[in-house]
Amino acid sequence: MSNMLEVADLGHTYGDHEAIGGLSFTVRAGELVCVVGPSGCGKSTLLRTISGLVSPTRGDVSLHGSHLAVVFQDYSRSLFPWLSVQGNVEFPLRSLPRAERRARAAEALEWVGLSGAARKRPWQLSGGMQQRVAIARALAYRPALLLMDEPFASVDAQTRFELEDLLLRVRREHDTTVLVVTHDIDESVYLGDRILVLSGSPARLVADLEVPLPAERNQVTTRTDEGFVALRSKVARLLNVGKPSMDVEKWAAAERESLSETVPS
């Protein structure tokens, strides 16, 4: 499999504050990689340097494709209230002829199940639907890489599960390469083919873990799967490096027990 994104010795410093301290990793074509780290560890800076919003102070980011798209956490600010849902999805496609633009937007809205809402304003939709519009807009742009910055952190738990499954389905159907930045360990394990674990500020790569789960995931069975639980506690342990006050093993064991109790399989 070819590499879609190569990040080599990436570092970024704001004044005296070192946000990222030399990161190297790759994302292969068609892969879904989750970047997980403690909050304030420089995940957002990493996303901003990869997307080109900030030029890194050192290192290289090379994308094997012409363009990428970003889905931001704050969907209500990322969508344009003066455009309809359809207009929002067409927003990055202005250079295309009108008919093609229309067709691509309609197609992307269908992928996220929002064909019926094309003429509404984004603010007339629920939070989860607004984030689906943002995802449709990113997909309509046909990016080489889809970057997502805490994409489901602002919706309720139920909607979050729906959106996670939507993302998994869409990227499987359309072979999209995705990099999700999150602080949620469970989410990273549930979504990812691979997990990049970052340490606290400055962000350094602690581990690059393959997720040993089948491609088809299920909110109930996957989350109770032995492999899921084990990986989740491993990531949790890695994230607590240097904080021995919390016994992660014990916590993970208790979690496993409580889960197998509540969900009989």
Add this chain to the structure above:
Amino acid sequence: MTKFLQRWTVFAGLVVVWQVLGWLAEDPFFPPPSEILSAAWEWWVVEPENFTEHVVPSIVRLLSGWAIASVIGVSLGLLLGRSDRAMEYAGPLLVFLRSIPPPALVPVFLLLFKAGTSMQLATIVFGVVWPVLLNSVDGARSVDVTKVDTSAVFRIPRWQWVLGVVLPAASPKIFAGLRVSLSLSLVLMVISELVGTDNGIGSQLMQAQREFDYTRMWAGIVLLGVLGYGLNTALLAVERRALAWQPRSRDEQHA
């Protein structure tokens, strides 16, 4: 219909009171509304050339001055609003210029442009450009960071950034500025016609005053009131259409 009545009862009541008081007092300085209306009728309807040669040119000057000021104000405002450095250079100058009361500049414009339409336009434009300009600066600055980032990531062309993101984001503030400017245009139109011209509503007003024709003077004042009200209503209707995309109430908007 009840709302309409509610809105106009106080107004109509005042007119009636004035009418009665005018009849009783028979004061030449304060003629009753019925006399003012008949004077207006004679002045502008019976002699329509008074309307076409004075009222229409005044309105044309008002609207073109306001339009020129709006174009300058919006384009310069968006530019300055998106560039902190430009604003640092231009900021003090803007504050200084807009502090000058525009009527004080009438003699200057008289020297520069001679009496006539260009001097009147200059007075209106200079006077009303500030509310549009400063509101546009404010509006352009208010584009939130996520929208700036979204636009940057999708690498949209420059025209789309200006017309498709900055302008609509700034439009609620721009409209607020346009409304202030429009009523200010009316004031400055009258002021600019008070000196060095015998054409326009303002000069006719002065002339009526000089000839002690107070009924006509009042007719002119009423006309200015009607004009101001009409223009503001028209602009509000345009604004409502242009800003229809704004979330109107909390109930309609999902969090």
